[in-house]
Amino acid sequence: MEFIKVTPQYQNHIALIELNRPKELNALNLQLMGELRDALKMLDAEDSVRVIVLTGNEKAFAAGADIKQMAGKSAIDMYLVDQFSTWDQIKKTKKPLIAAVSGFALGGGCELAMTCDMIIASETAKFGQPEIKIGVMPGAGGTQRLTKAIGKAKAMEMVLTGKFISAEEAERYGLVNRVVPVALYLEETMKLAKEIAEMSPIATRLAKEAVNRSFETSLEEGLQFERKNFYLLFASEDQKEGMNAFIEKRKADFKGR
Ligand code: HXC
Numbered sequence: 001m002e003f004i005k006v007t008p009q010y011q012n013h014i015a016l017i018e019l020n021r022p023k024e025l026n027a028l029n030l031q032l033m034g035e036l037r038d039a040l041k042m043l044d045a046e047d048s049v050r051v052i053v054l055t056g057n058e059k060a061f062a063a064g065a066d067i068k069q070m071a072g073k074s075a076i077d078m079y080l081v082d083q084f085s086t087w088d089q090i091k092k093t094k095k096p097l098i099a100a101v102s103g104f105a106l107g108g109g110c111e112l113a114m115t116c117d118m119i120i121a122s123e124t125a126k127f128g129q130p131e132i133k134i135g136v137m138p139g140a141g142g143t144q145r146l147t148k149a150i151g152k153a154k155a156m157e158m159v160l161t162g163k164f165i166s167a168e169e170a171e172r173y174g175l176v177n178r179v180v181p182v183a184l185y186l187e188e189t190m191k192l193a194k195e196i197a198e199m200s201p202i203a204t205r206l207a208k209e210a211v212n213r214s215f216e217t218s219l220e221e222g223l224q225f226e227r228k229n230f231y232l233l234f235a236s237e238d239q240k241e242g243m244n245a246f247i248e249k250r251k252a253d254f255k256g257r
Contacts, residue, residue, distance in 0.1 A: 003032035006039045011190060013050040013197040015043045018057070025063035026056045028108045030083060037089045044094050047256065050197040050204070052093070053189050054116055055100040056109075058182060061125070064107025067134060087140050091115055094205050096196050100189035101125045102182055106164070111140040114149065117208060119176040120192060121167040122185035127175060128164035148215055149175050200238035200254040 003021050010016035017039055019026040026032075036054075043049045056062055070078075090112075099105075099113040102122035110127050113119050121127075129142045137143065138159060147155040150173035158165065167179040180188040196204055206229040213225045233239050237257045245252035 001035045001039065003029070004035045004039060006043070008043060008046060008049060010053070011194065011197075013048060013201075014190065014193045015046075015049045015052045017043075017052065017054045019055070019062055022057055022059070024066070025060035025104055026109065027064060027066040027068075028062050028112065029066035029069050030081065030086075033083065033086045033090075037086045040090055040093045040097070050095060050201045050256070051193040052095055052097045053100055053186075053193050054097060054112075055186060055189070056102065058122070058124070059103040060109070061099065061101040061103060061105040062109030062112055063104045064109050064130070065140075084140065087111075087115070094208070095201070096193075096204055096208055098189055098193055098196075100186050101127075101176070102185050104128075107131050107138065107142070108140050111138060111142045111145065114141060114145040114175075117212075118192070119170075120185060120189040121170060121176040121179045122182040123167050123179050124182050125167040125170065125176070125179070126164040127167075127170050128162060129159050130162035130164070132160060133162040146175075149173070198254070200233075200236065200242060200252075201256040202236050202238055203233055203242075203254075206233060 003019070005018040005020050007016045017036065019032065021027060021032060040052065043052050097116045099116035099119045101113050101119055103124055104126055105113045106126070106128045107130060110129055129138045129146060131137050143155070143159055146158065154173055157163065165173070167176065170176045171179045177192070210226045210229050214222050217225065238254045241254060242252045
């Protein structure tokens with residue numbers, strides 16, 4: 001892997017992926033996105049991994065899709081390259097995926113953070129969809145996920161003006177889970193990841209699926225989906241372990257079966 005660094009056991013049951021094109025502020029070229037897709041697929045299939053954390057560096061999570069790679073392309077070039085099939089694969093990651101964002105999360109970088117299940121932001125994080133300033137518009141979910149996360153008024157303003165919002169605004173609008181000092185953003189993300197990694201990995205996956213379903217379906221269909229996942233968990237050993245541990249007043253030891 002040239003543009004990302006993968007540490008499958010960064011901490012117990014927690015994998016870390018670091019975007020690693022620092023000179024280009026982690027601009028998301030096609031190779032980087034392909035590497036990210038492959039890493040997520042590999043970690044999703046690895047039993048010892050329960051939670052995946054995605055981060056950049058202190059200056060940039062990612063400053064967007066690689067403008068230099070896109071600048072000369074025609075519509076047909078873009079169609080044939082079909083970069084969004086990579087994004088579709090990333091979205092299919094089953095395990096909880098948490099973004100640890102510091103510095104710029106712009107354009108495709110903001111969209112990538114929003115593709116994750118949760119975002120922990122450093123106080124220096126800046127979120128934006130500045131595509132409008134270079135004559136295009138968001139293409140990897142920015143108009144949809146941002147609008148669902150922060151509402152039409154704020155999303156429309158960001159998408160039509162390209163203005164950035166601060167970490168504090170992002171928290172106030174509901175885009176990020178919390179804002180922490182820059183020195184602690186990875187550590188705080190790891191704390192959250194650890195908390196989730198201690199749960200039943202089957203339950204966290206099925207619960208993630210159900211929460212995500214709420215964005216794509218009616219309330220009634222979502223409730224039916226939730227109910228089926230709830231029933232399904234009674235087929236797991238972890239459900240017996242979790243409930244018995246409660247009754248026996250001890251900590252549950254979930255195995256992921
Ligand atoms: C390619 C990029 C880049 C990008 C930064 N760089 N962003 N290269 N694509 N998106 C490169 C710069 O060209 C420069 O390289 C180096 O990174 C450092 O950037 P500077 O501009 O010198 O840094 P700074 O002055 O600190 O400004 C930071 C910045 C600015 C505000 C983040 O770089 C910027 O506005 N970047 C573009 C942000 C953007 O428009 N993103 C949306 C892209 S479109 P050199 O070699 O020149 O020194 C998009 C569409 C997604 O994401 C669609 C779905 C995939």
